[in-house]
Amino acid sequence: MARADALSLRQSMGKSSSERFxxxxxxxxxxxxxxxxxxxxxxxxKLSGKSVLVATGSQLATALALIELDGLARxxxxxxxxxxxxxxxxxxxxxxxxxxxxxxxxxxxxxFDRLVRVVCSPGIEQAERLPPALLQTEWVxxxxxxxxxxxxxxYSLAGLTAPMxxxxxxxxxxxxxxxxxxRRYGGxxxxxxxxxxxxxxxxxxxxxxxxxxxDRLGQHGVTHLxxxxxxxxxxxxxxxxxxxxxxxxxxxxxxxxxxxLDSLRHAFPQASVGHAxxxxxxxxxxxxxxxLAGFPDQFIxxxxxxxxxxxxxxxxxxxxxxxxxxxxxxxxxxxxxKDGFVDTxxxxxxxxxxxxxxxxxxxxxxxxxxxxxxxxxxxxxxxHPQVRMSLVRPKRSPITGSIVIADVVLKSGNRVGGELLxxxxxxLRLCRDALPRHKVPASICFVPALxxxxxxxxxRRHG
Amino acid sequence: xxxxxxxxxxxxxxxxxxGKILAPLRDDLVLLDSGLDSLGFAVLVARLEDRLGVDPxxxxxxxxxxxxxxxxxxxxxxxxx
Numbered sequence: 001m002a003r004a005d006a007l008s009l010r011q012s013m014g015k016s017s018s019e020r021f022x023x024x025x026x027x028x029x030x031x032x033x034x035x036x037x038x039x040x041x042x043x044x045x046k047l048s049g050k051s052v053l054v055a056t057g058s059q060l061a062t063a064l065a066l067i068e069l070d071g072l073a074r075x076x077x078x079x080x081x082x083x084x085x086x087x088x089x090x091x092x093x094x095x096x097x098x099x100x101x102x103x104x105x106x107x108x109x110x111x112f113d114r115l116v117r118v119v120c121s122p123g124i125e126q127a128e129r130l131p132p133a134l135l136q137t138e139w140v141x142x143x144x145x146x147x148x149x150x151x152x153x154x155y156s157l158a159g160l161t162a163p164m165x166x167x168x169x170x171x172x173x174x175x176x177x178x179x180x181x182x183r184r185y186g187g188x189x190x191x192x193x194x195x196x197x198x199x200x201x202x203x204x205x206x207x208x209x210x211x212x213x214x215d216r217l218g219q220h221g222v223t224h225l226x227x228x229x230x231x232x233x234x235x236x237x238x239x240x241x242x243x244x245x246x247x248x249x250x251x252x253x254x255x256x257x258x259x260x261l262d263s264l265r266h267a268f269p270q271a272s273v274g275h276a277x278x279x280x281x282x283x284x285x286x287x288x289x290x291x292l293a294g295f296p297d298q299f300i301x302x303x304x305x306x307x308x309x310x311x312x313x314x315x316x317x318x319x320x321x322x323x324x325x326x327x328x329x330x331x332x333x334x335x336x337x338k339d340g341f342v343d344t345x346x347x348x349x350x351x352x353x354x355x356x357x358x359x360x361x362x363x364x365x366x367x368x369x370x371x372x373x374x375x376x377x378x379x380x381x382x383x384h385p386q387v388r389m390s391l392v393r394p395k396r397s398p399i400t401g402s403i404v405i406a407d408v409v410l411k412s413g414n415r416v417g418g419e420l421l422x423x424x425x426x427x428l429r430l431c432r433d434a435l436p437r438h439k440v441p442a443s444i445c446f447v448p449a450l451x452x453x454x455x456x457x458x459x460r461r462h463g
Numbered sequence: 464x465x466x467x468x469x470x471x472x473x474x475x476x477x478x479x480x481x482g483k484i485l486a487p488l489r490d491d492l493v494l495l496d497s498g499l500d501s502l503g504f505a506v507l508v509a510r511l512e513d514r515l516g517v518d519p520x521x522x523x524x525x526x527x528x529x530x531x532x533x534x535x536x537x538x539x540x541x542x543x544x
Contacts, residue, residue: 368501398520398528400505428480437481438502442509 006158008071008133010034012196019173020198023220024060025205025212027122031067031195037124039064040101044072045131046116050099051075053092053115057105059182059203060122063191065101070157071133073099077140077152079108080183081206082454090149094329095140140328141185143280144455151331153280153324161192162306162322163284174199177217177246179227179235180456181206185280186253190226199224206454211240218243226250228456229260233389236263237411245270250287252276254457255357255375258293259382265291281335282342283322285309293379294348294356310341315361316348317341347373363460365392367438368400374460377404377441380434384427386410391450391458392441406441409450420446466515467536473510477503490533497532517542 013031020031029039038044039061052073056062062078069076077095088108091097092115099116102108139160142150176194180187181204194201202220204213214235217225225246227235232251235241249264249271256275264273273291278284285307288295300309307320319341326335336342347358359373366372374392381390388411394402408427415423424444431440451459464472471488478485478498485498499507512518519542520528529535 442506
């Protein structure tokens with residue numbers, strides 16, 4: 001489709017070619033250099049009008065390629081870092097890919113004989129002329145399904161960037177950082193904020209320790225930092241957390257419970273702490289800045305910035321110009337209902353004048369017919385001052401089908417048996433005071449760490 | 464601690480936590496009359512697995528849930544060997 005009114009990403013970068021960078025762990029690029037340069041050399045033109053799979057290994061190469069290809073490619077499909085090679089064929093067929101962008105670190109190193117292939121670099125060379133960016137590029141992201149071929153979700157750049165339009169440019173330089181990978185919805189949001197908002201961005205790096213990452217964020221003077229509650233809980237366990245002092249702290253991707261919001265306010269008293277609600281399909285719906293978990297009930301059924309929300313059968317439904325437009329590929333289900341509302345699958349409960357998130361519809365544990373969301377139990381356990389994070393999981397029971405067990409990570413490890421018993425007793429008492437009997441864990445297992453998936457979310461094994 | 468003592472100890476503990484009154488724990492006590500409900504027994508079996516290292520009911524497909532406390536203890540004594 002021809003571009004109607006909106007500018008391409010390259011055009012939207014702004015003229016401010018001042019000191020703005022993407023920083024990787026080992027390399028960096030001056031964002032302004034893209035105004036008259038390319039990371040793909042004279043091969044860029046070969047991608048004009050194509051459906052391009054961005055299969056770069058380095059996030060820096062991804063960042064540059066996305067800016068260069070918006071408006072040039074017909075469709076941009078972003079391969080997430082943990083995409084299974086066995087799914088490549090399905091992705092290529094589903095998005096009708098006819099060109100692929102790779103780099104030296106790319107996992108997609110097989111032969112893609114039928115595809116135009118362009119190898120890009122994480123550096124920018126000046127170009128005499130750049131091919132014109134006249135198309136309304138479709139952006140395609142892959143959802144992070146736990147099994148099977150990931151769903152492929154289509155957006156317009158206007159939809160992806162709608163949450164940022166209202167934001168005004170900051171007076172002082174903004175340095176974004178994110179614990180996400182920019183090839184995921186949560187990370188892509190931060191990448192786009194960086195490009196459109198005149199900022200710099202410190203990119204994450206797979207396999208890098210949280211300490212090294214925090215150290216880099218500190219060196220570059222990060223002012224705005226985003227991640228999931230699980231990312232943040234891990235960061236708060238690192239002594240290097242002292243090396244950063246962001247002005248803005250953002251949580252998304254998982255339920256932000258009161259404990260993590262309080263911990264972040266305590267760690268960064270000068271920062272504004274916001275939790276955003278977004279999902280790959282529904283887009284960014286809202287952000288809450290009052291420091292409290294959940295969201296005010298007026299958000300429901302009162303349109304805010306064009307976002308409408310309602311609760312049906314307990315789950316949050318969203319209709320907005322920011323939602324993805326449709327699925328492509330093998331997925332045959334409709335993304336939204338006939339009225340255009342996307343069912344997020346996130347269950348909410350009204351408590352007083354606030355909606356709180358109960359958990360995922362698919363994550364419900366059935367205890368002798370009573371339904372339990374692991375997340376609501378975790379929120380209670382996380383209130384204990386010595387608990388850093390917790391995971392509530394089902395355990396098979398011969399009597400009630402399932403029963404809940406909690407894995408708990410303490411803020412400081414190395415405790416002797418007697419102390420652990422006391423903490424266990426405390427946690428169970430806290431649960432008994434706050435929860436009905438069937439939601440109280442049958443036992444508490446103290447563990448040194450919990451698995452966080454590549455998506456930044458706590459790894460839950462649904463069984 | 465013997466298997467039996469571990470079991471009765473946990474039953475008393477769970478009854479306290481669940482606000483239930485436990486019947487005197489004799490061998491011929493019918494479990495349904497013990498004061499613990501099915502959730503209480505589910506918690507008991509989970510805790511006993513932590514302490515005795517075995518869940519004899521889940522481990523074996525055809526294990527019948529015992530009727531009396533004496534039978535219940537026997538299942539664990541056999542399973543914990």
